[in-house]
Amino acid sequence: xxxxxxxxxxxxxxxxxxxxxxxxxxxxxxxxxxxxxxxxxxxxxxxxxxxxxxxxxxxxxxxxxxxxxxxxxxxxxxxxxxxxxxxxxxxxxxxxxxxxxxxxxxxxxxxxxxxxxxxxxxxxxxxxxxxxxxxxxxxxxxxxxxxxxxxxxxxxxxxxxxxxxxxxxxxxxxxxxxxxxxxxxxx
Amino acid sequence: xxxxxxxxxxxxxxxxxxxxxxxxxxxxxxxxxxxxxxxxxxxxxxxxxxxxxxxxxxxxxxxxxxxxxxxxxxxxxxxxxxxxxxxxxxxxxxxxxxxxxxxxxxxxxxxxxxxxxxxxxxxxxxxxxxxxxxxxxxxxxxxxxxxxxxxxxxxxxxxxxxxxxxxxxxxxxxxxxxxxxxxxxxx
DNA sequence: ACCTGAACACCGTTCAAGT
DNA sequence: ACCTGAACACCGTTCAAGT
Numbered sequence: 001x002x003x004x005x006x007x008x009x010x011x012x013x014x015x016x017x018x019x020x021x022x023x024x025x026x027x028x029x030x031x032x033x034x035x036x037x038x039x040x041x042x043x044x045x046x047x048x049x050x051x052x053x054x055x056x057x058x059x060x061x062x063x064x065x066x067x068x069x070x071x072x073x074x075x076x077x078x079x080x081x082x083x084x085x086x087x088x089x090x091x092x093x094x095x096x097x098x099x100x101x102x103x104x105x106x107x108x109x110x111x112x113x114x115x116x117x118x119x120x121x122x123x124x125x126x127x128x129x130x131x132x133x134x135x136x137x138x139x140x141x142x143x144x145x146x147x148x149x150x151x152x153x154x155x156x157x158x159x160x161x162x163x164x165x166x167x168x169x170x171x172x173x174x175x176x177x178x179x180x181x182x183x184x185x186x187x
Numbered sequence: 188x189x190x191x192x193x194x195x196x197x198x199x200x201x202x203x204x205x206x207x208x209x210x211x212x213x214x215x216x217x218x219x220x221x222x223x224x225x226x227x228x229x230x231x232x233x234x235x236x237x238x239x240x241x242x243x244x245x246x247x248x249x250x251x252x253x254x255x256x257x258x259x260x261x262x263x264x265x266x267x268x269x270x271x272x273x274x275x276x277x278x279x280x281x282x283x284x285x286x287x288x289x290x291x292x293x294x295x296x297x298x299x300x301x302x303x304x305x306x307x308x309x310x311x312x313x314x315x316x317x318x319x320x321x322x323x324x325x326x327x328x329x330x331x332x333x334x335x336x337x338x339x340x341x342x343x344x345x346x347x348x349x350x351x352x353x354x355x356x357x358x359x360x361x362x363x364x365x366x367x368x369x370x371x372x373x374x
Numbered sequence: 375a376c377c378t379g380a381a382c383a384c385c386g387t388t389c390a391a392g393t
Numbered sequence: 394a395c396c397t398g399a400a401c402a403c404c405g406t407t408c409a410a411g412t
Contacts, residue, residue, distance in 0.1 A: 004376065022291070024211035029404050039405080041377045049405065103340075104209075104291040106347030119347040142353065142364045149340030150333060153290075157336050160293035160306040166329065177329045181368055191395065216385055226386080228396045236386065 005035055007045050007055070014056040019098045023053060023105065050110050057102070057114045064095040065118050069125050078132035085126070086175055086182075089151050096155040103152045122148050147182050192222055194232050194242070201243040206285045210240060210292065237297050244289070244301045251282040252305050256312050265319035269369075272313070273362055276338050283342040290339045309335050334369050 013035060017026045028049050032039040046052045068088060075081040106115045127144030135143060158167045166174050200222060204213045215236050219226040233239045255275060262268040293302045314331030318324060345354045353361050 024209075027404065028406090037376095038378055040379070040407085043406070043408090044376055100291050102291075103343045103347070104287050104289075106343065106349075112346075116347050116349070119344060123344075123348065138360075139364070142361055143368070145344060145348075145351070145354065146337060146341075146365065146368065149344050150337045151340065152343050153336030153338065153340035154333075156290045156293065156339050157306060157310075157332060159299075160290070160303050161310065161332075162293075162303065164332070167332065173325075174329055177326070178333065181330070181333065214385065215387090224395095225397055227388085227398070230387070230389090231395055 005037060005041070005045070009035065010042065010045055010052060011055045011059055014052050015059060015098070018053075018056060018101055022101045023111070026053065028052070053111060054114070057111050060095075060098055060102075061114060061118050064098065065121055069121065072125075078129045082126075082129045082133075082182075083179060085129075086178055090154060090175060090178070096158065099152065100155050100159060103156070119148065122151075143182070150178070150182070192224060192228070192232070196222065197229065197232055197239060198242045198246055201239050202246060202285070205240075205243060205288055209288045210298070213240065215239070240298060241301070244298055247282075247285055247289070248301060248305050251285065252308055256308065259312075265316045269313075269316050269320075270366060272316075273365055273369075277341060277362060277365070283345065286339065287342045287346060290343070306335065309338075330369065337365070337369070 010031070013031055014026060017031065026049070028042050029039045032042055042052075046055070068085075072081055072085055072088070075084065102111070102115055106112050106119070108115075123141075123144045125144075126147045127140045130140035130143045131137060133140075154167070157164075161167055197218070200218055201213060204218065213236070215229050216226045219229055229239075233242070255272075259268055259272055259275070262271065289298070289302055293299050293306070295302075310328075310331045312331075313334045314327045317327035317330045320327075322330060341354070344351075348354055
């Protein structure tokens, strides 16, 4: 494995950096040093730093959202689908950190559109579950938004309250509480 | 008003920049230009850029959390206290953006401690309300965390779903739904 | 096809010198 | 007491030149 790097090499390395220290500390020069090439070579693969970040986020969209939705879509019973979604989402300590690093940047000119698209997909998916559970369309959508907001905030609280045991390792009572609160019988 | 600037001048200007474009794009040089002085003068007031950010966040802690809690603490009825808190928190389109810019940075070495302290204060305040409403201590705390997580996620969704009417201008039905969901009668 | 090396701009930080 | 101006380091970006 000589000094030749592929686009995917840069992309994967970038997503790792984003997850661990955030987008803003992603430095082309440092990445180049880690990969054992000069920063000049980076510009053969990408037009600029922004293009690298965009590439990393598209990869994140695919793995963290599209794949999960595709897997759960097949479950016919909406309550079972919701429960497995909560278990998957709140239990996935792998994707949580990336979500935390990105959630606040929906207004960003560059990555905002990607984040907006991902959040819309998530709200739509949960809204559909509530609709099947018997909510009116408007109520299902309100609850869909609240559910996704709760998910985002959950992983941010995990890092904001590092000494909280329940958050550190989401326990079953916590998920049960979420189910009880979120899936409250509709009007 | 000559070129002489106070520490508070720098602090206020910094919080404004943080709210509008985020911590990472806070540039000492640009701030200095805006204030009409050279960046060299900045280092007479502050030891470094980090000290400026810390000063801005302490100001944020005081105005956005301590002051609100102090105001609501006097309300004896816990249900009324909760409702007014939700109305205040979800209706405050002034402080929301700063929260969005900061919520994800709880792991940061510099500002993490401040954010952690603020989040803990908020969770404690809501936990107390649930306890007074009749929840067991453990359940009250779980619901306190969920409530704060929902608040954080709410303002992040606002920027992630800019075309969503309910989020753009939090309507009464939305707050009602929150009350109904969050303040569900305890076991 | 992919990389190096040198150049330039922008910004954080320091510090001697000014008023 | 507060500010300027020059200096240096780090990083994004460009590009001619190498293999």
